[in-house]
Amino acid sequence: GEDVEQSLFLSVREGDSSVINCTYTDSSSTYLYWYKQEPGAGLQLLTYIFSNMDMKQDQRLTVLLNKKDKHLSLRIADTQTGDSAIYFCAERVHKLIFGAGTRLAVHP
Amino acid sequence: DGGITQSPKYLFRKEGQNVTLSCEQNLNHDAMYWYRQDPGQGLRLIYYSQIVNDFQKGDIAEGYSVSREKKESFPLTVTSAQKNPTAFYLCASSGDAGANVLTFGAGSRLTVL
Numbered sequence: 724g725e726d727v728e729q730s731l732f733l734s735v736r737e738g739d740s741s742v743i744n745c746t747y748t749d750s751s752s753t754y755l756y757w758y759k760q761e762p763g764a765g766l767q768l769l770t771y772i773f774s775n776m777d778m779k780q781d782q783r784l785t786v787l788l789n790k791k792d793k794h795l796s797l798r799i800a801d802t803q804t805g806d807s808a809i810y811f812c813a814e815r816v817h818k819l820i821f822g823a824g825t826r827l828a829v830h831p
Numbered sequence: 832d833g834g835i836t837q838s839p840k841y842l843f844r845k846e847g848q849n850v851t852l853s854c855e856q857n858l859n860h861d862a863m864y865w866y867r868q869d870p871g872q873g874l875r876l877i878y879y880s881q882i883v884n885d886f887q888k889g890d891i892a893e894g895y896s897v898s899r900e901k902k903e904s905f906p907l908t909v910t911s912a913q914k915n916p917t918a919f920y921l922c923a924s925s926g927d928a929g930a931n932v933l934t935f936g937a938g939s940r941l942t943v944l
Contacts, residue, residue: 766933
């Protein structure tokens with residue numbers, strides 16, 4: 724079946740790197756996405772990666788895709804307090820499947 | 832600026848009442864979606880529409896209804912048949928046939944008293 728799993732919580736110190744992990748089950752995923760949700764708001768797209776790529780970098784964000792292990796990660800370099808939010812991983816097969824979200828807390 | 836507008840932001844309803852959530856987009860997107868978000872869970876698809884005057888049920892359509900009479904508008908009605916309607920409702924749209932990135936509204940929080 725289709726399933727996307729993420730750990731629910733991550734706490735990091737300001738200035739450190741954050742790594743948020745995600746596993747998915749459907750190997751026929753075409754695209755995989757990372758969305759960010761701030762409190763009381765909708766989701767905003769951070770980045771996405773096509774399934775034939777293994778890495779994508781965009782400023783402070785690095786996405787790594789391991790298709791063999793069906794593992795996706797999002798690394799945020801130099802994490803700031805403004806990065807505190809819930810981060811959702813999603814895969815597209817014939818529709819979008821979202822994980823439950825990882826709440827990132829950034830402390831001084 | 833282009834975007835998606837959801838209203839109202841907060842809504843309180845008594846049990847047994849229907850309520851309609853508004854979703855309007857000016858992005859000229861063909862596809863629109865309604866998701867439900869509950870604490871600690873991923874987003875679950877209620878209904879989606881890929882073109883005007885056509886829509887399909889998602890994973891949790893029971894107790895909900897939609898219409899798509901205009902490209903810009905995709906209202907969601909939460910009926911009294913929905914057993915547990917208290918949730919955060921998110922509307923989204925997409926227009927990119929490739930990566931199919933979703934643009935989300937700010938959400939509507941419905942509380943049943």
